Amino acid sequence: MRRAVALRLQAxxxxxxxxxxxxxxxxxxxxxxxxxxxxxxxxxxGGTTGGAGGQTVRAxxxxxxxxxxxxxxxxxxxxxxxxEGTINHGNTTKVSGASCNTAAxxxxxxxxxxVTIIGVGNGAVFDQLGIHIREARNIILQNVTIRNxxxxxxxxxxxxxxxxxxxxxxxxxxxxxxxxxxxxxxEGFDGLFDMKDxxxxxxxxxxxxxxxGRGGLIGSSESDRSNSFITFHxxxxxxxxxxxxxxxxxxxxxxxxxxxxxxxxxxxxxxGARAKVxxxxxxxxxxxxxxxxxxxxxxxxxxxxxxxNVTWSSPGSENNPAxxxxxxxxxxxxxxxxxxxxxxxxxxxxxxxxxxxxGLQVSNGxxxxxxxxxxxSASPSxSASPSxSASPSxSTSxxxxxxxxxxxxxxxxxxxxxxTSYGNVRDGDMSTYWSPAGSTGDISIKWSSAKTVSRIxxxxxxxxxxxxxxWQVINGGTGAVLKSGSGAGAITFASTSLSKITFRIxxxxxxxxxxxxxxxxx
Numbered sequence: 001m002r003r004a005v006a007l008r009l010q011a012x013x014x015x016x017x018x019x020x021x022x023x024x025x026x027x028x029x030x031x032x033x034x035x036x037x038x039x040x041x042x043x044x045x046g047g048t049t050g051g052a053g054g055q056t057v058r059a060x061x062x063x064x065x066x067x068x069x070x071x072x073x074x075x076x077x078x079x080x081x082x083x084e085g086t087i088n089h090g091n092t093t094k095v096s097g098a099s100c101n102t103a104a105x106x107x108x109x110x111x112x113x114x115v116t117i118i119g120v121g122n123g124a125v126f127d128q129l130g131i132h133i134r135e136a137r138n139i140i141l142q143n144v145t146i147r148n149x150x151x152x153x154x155x156x157x158x159x160x161x162x163x164x165x166x167x168x169x170x171x172x173x174x175x176x177x178x179x180x181x182x183x184x185x186x187e188g189f190d191g192l193f194d195m196k197d198x199x200x201x202x203x204x205x206x207x208x209x210x211x212x213g214r215g216g217l218i219g220s221s222e223s224d225r226s227n228s229f230i231t232f233h234x235x236x237x238x239x240x241x242x243x244x245x246x247x248x249x250x251x252x253x254x255x256x257x258x259x260x261x262x263x264x265x266x267x268x269x270x271x272g273a274r275a276k277v278x279x280x281x282x283x284x285x286x287x288x289x290x291x292x293x294x295x296x297x298x299x300x301x302x303x304x305x306x307x308x309n310v311t312w313s314s315p316g317s318e319n320n321p322a323x324x325x326x327x328x329x330x331x332x333x334x335x336x337x338x339x340x341x342x343x344x345x346x347x348x349x350x351x352x353x354x355x356x357x358x359g360l361q362v363s364n365g366x367x368x369x370x371x372x373x374x375x376x377s378a379s380p381s382x383s384a385s386p387s388x389s390a391s392p393s394x395s396t397s398x399x400x401x402x403x404x405x406x407x408x409x410x411x412x413x414x415x416x417x418x419x420t421s422y423g424n425v426r427d428g429d430m431s432t433y434w435s436p437a438g439s440t441g442d443i444s445i446k447w448s449s450a451k452t453v454s455r456i457x458x459x460x461x462x463x464x465x466x467x468x469x470x471w472q473v474i475n476g477g478t479g480a481v482l483k484s485g486s487g488a489g490a491i492t493f494a495s496t497s498l499s500k501i502t503f504r505i506x507x508x509x510x511x512x513x514x515x516x517x518x519x520x521x522x
Contacts, residue, residue: 038203062087063095197226247275274300445500461515470484474504
């Protein structure tokens with residue numbers, strides 16, 4: 001971090017020390033399950049319920065957290081782990097078992113599902129110890145503080161990320177957490193909230209990210225574009241250099257956040273990414289939205305934001321700020337319902353509700369805090385039916401179970417009409433679509449390695465329902481016809497291992513419009 005940032009950090013820490021010295025008390029939380037229900041994209045793809053319906057245990061060390069995971073009947077047995085006290089390197093060791101894959105020096109949530117970790121009592125602090133989520137799904141982290149996780153110096157943990165996610169992660173809800181560092185990369189710190197290598201359906205809500213060089217990234221490089229469907233709402237980003245977040249290739253919904261003292265850049269949409277940015281409040285910051293440090297453009301849809309003492313740099317070959325008068329250059333639709341606070345009151349409601357040990361209060365949609373109800377006791381996995389808070393899909397097809405294998409895959413086809421794209425059928429966005437150049441044509445989903453598929457869902461774009469007539473589903477590698485029929489919707493066939501699957505439209509009424517070509521293993 002720059003010297004000016006370090007000086008601001010020293011002032012902030014001094015203020016915190018004064019608060020501690022006079023003994024200001026924060027409300028303690030008593031809970032036995034996650035509070036509230038997942039919002040944003042974490043409510044889609046079947047929803048995020050964590051350990052609801054399972055056993056509740058108490059842990060005061062990192063080793064005890066690992067032991068609770070390893071003591072389950074299976075890696076998917078639901079569990080809620082209540083955490084109190086300080087978790088650090090001295091009390092966090094590897095624990096072995098058939099239902100876990102842990103490691104020393106961090107909290108390892110690897111190859112597991114259906115877990116809630118929630119801070120209770122006088123609070124939970126992960127001191128210099130990060131949380132790593134890998135090849136996992138349906139995880140809730142709530143009401144915890146994670147601070148000063150380093151990638152260099154001593155001790156190190158989790159590659160310097162407070163929370164890091166990677167490798168096929170699905171349905172994560174991180175809520176009412178405080179993530180903080182004490183400097184930037186030169187001081188040994190990395191990101192506060194990072195996602196890479198096919199991480200999807202994540203929500204970060206009512207949280208504080210501060211005093212760091214990097215807020216977080218979505219995608220580790222310009223080629224890592226499989227991460228998508230991320231929601232950020234009612235968070236405070238304060239005293240951060242950049243990456244709030246950095247978004248590569250995916251879709252993000254960013255609303256009702258408060259940004260204060262972003263020193264170099266803020267929301268960095270690049271490499272084809274699309275961000276819906278609405279009703280946020282940006283204050284005393286620079287280049288809060290745009291494409292930065294690359295020539296590979298990203299896009300944004302903006303509305304209702306307030307820019308208070310924000311400065312903008314001049315455009316360049318690798319610098320495209322959205323301001324000083326930000327305008328939309330794309331559209332993004334989201335598959336869930338949500339309430340918007342007015343941007344003018346966002347700093348106040350976020351200060352009252354965001355972060356750990358705030359009583360898990362949320363906005364009532366009119367900028368007043370309220371306490372939500374506990375999470376429902378039922379414990380469906382993310383492959384179950386969607387959360388009630390998610391708005392229905394425009395398609396008449398039934399909601400799917402399992403993971404949509406098309407997200408993050410490749411696509412091609414026989415032809416495409418002007419203004420349409422093969423990639424539109426796998427972007428999770430019902431407002432975009434592919435059409436052939438005529439009334440018939442092929443659209444394909446493809447993978448770098450074979451996938452087992454037994455069901456697809458063809459969703460037609462709004463206004464075109466019923467236009468698809470007869471069709472064939474074809475194994476793109478062998479040419480074998482897997483199924484024939486007519487009309488769009490859910491199509492099942494014998495389970496088949498393949499690296500490419502083709503939907504061939506043999507007849508239609510007018511021009512067919514395929515919004516989504518979803519693929520499932522079962």
